Amino acid sequence: MISIIVPVYNTENFVCECIKSLLSQTYTDIEIIIVDDGSSDKSLNICREFEKKDSRIKVYHKENSGVSDTRNYGIKLANGDYISFCDSDDIVDPKLYQMLWDTMNKFQVDRVVSGYAYLFDDGHTLYNKPRVADGRYEASFILKKMIDDGSLSGFLFSGVNNSLFKTKIIKENNIEFDSKIRYNEDSLFSLKYMLASNAIYSLQSKSTYFYRQHNSSATKTRLVGDRYEKLRSSLRNLHLENLDIDFDIQMKRRIVTEALWQILDVSKKENRTEAIRDIRKIIIKKDLRNCLNEIKFKELNIYKKYYYILIKLKMTWLLYISTSKLFPILTKYLSR
Structure with missing residues (x-):
């Protein structure tokens, strides 16, 4: 049953x-x-x-x-x-x-x-x-x-x-x-x-x-800010470092993935001045800069390649405009 x-x-x-x-x-x-x-x-x-x-x-x-x-x-x-x-x-x-x-x-x-x-x-x-x-x-x-x-x-x-x-x-x-x-x-x-x-x-x-998909849908509602901290902490508390699963590399990749999600949320839910300020804070973080090379660029689709390049080049304005003006519908699915 x-x-x-x-x-x-x-x-x-x-x-x-x-x-x-x-x-x-x-x-x-x-x-x-x-x-x-x-x-x-x-x-x-x-x-x-x-x-x-x-x-x-x-x-x-x-x-x-x-x-x-x-x-x-x-x-x-x-x-x-x-x-x-x-x-x-x-x-x-x-x-x-x-x-x-x-x-x-x-x-x-x-x-x-x-x-x-x-x-x-x-x-x-x-x-x-x-x-x-x-x-x-x-x-x-x-x-x-x-x-x-x-x-x-x-x-x-x-x-x-x-x-x-x-x-x-x-x-x-x-x-x-x-x-x-x-x-x-x-x-x-x-x-x-x-x-x-x-x-x-x-x-x-x-x-x-x-x-x-509707206004109160849990899969549609996304919160601005670092909502992944508790998850990262729980992952580390599992003590998976000694397993043959490339744990450190996966966690570095996740830092980049989470940065993209945060940029999408900030661009859509904050006013322009606040969004640009917060996006810049996200993309200049040392942890993020050190992890960018762990992403498999060749395996990204064209839209994710575009966003990856903008993040790598620290193009704050383009990240904001692309999300809020150019691809407002598309970005809803970039994190999927």
Whole structure:
């Protein structure tokens, strides 16, 4: 059985469609664990109505404490041999869990990851191009590039919503989401899981999970400032330096990747004077300058090459203008 954990917080306009997509799965041996994280709208009532109609749905309510605590709450309640996660404002393809389960058993891996797309209010979708080809990968190989592969894209296999995990690995290794990390918390969970795994299978060419894009979407909201400090600290506290995973190099790459993300956020959320000032502070940092050569320039797409060159040449004005004026839509996906 697959336990699908759905954290819910004030998504009354979307949770109904989300639950319907889960109930429409061709793989029917599922339990849907819905955990309401102290919603103040009608989300909990909507979920309770579904619970009355289908015995596979189990609804729980707790005080608001964030998505990490809510997912951890669901993990403790999971009865299935496998665990997956779904956000309450997203929807999934009817064949998603059948595909994940079939692949898990066929290739004898510890995790299967499908692809995803962005779903917009007008109904159109934007496919997210995979960073690795479909296939089976040993953990020892993936761990050498999982934190940062040098492509200015951040964690590899970071998202948990389009994946299938083994419950046994999660519970025997006490793997959980860190509630102190407010951004990229799923990346740390994925890394800890990979450290306890043997192999993963990528099916990212199959776009079966749809991240809804709206004003309150967690995947759309980005905060200005160094929101990655706690994640970096947690990564270092794992003491991975002695493992054969190029940890130091990956962390240096991540400094550059995070600098790009900060530049994008600053350019779009601050006024011109403040943005230019803060961008300059970002690009002149000694740590960043010392890490630029760790990026795999030849593997960057044309847009990331453009931004990399501007950062390397310290072209503050062009970085601001490019983000705020020239490519305001494109830059939304540069960090993906």
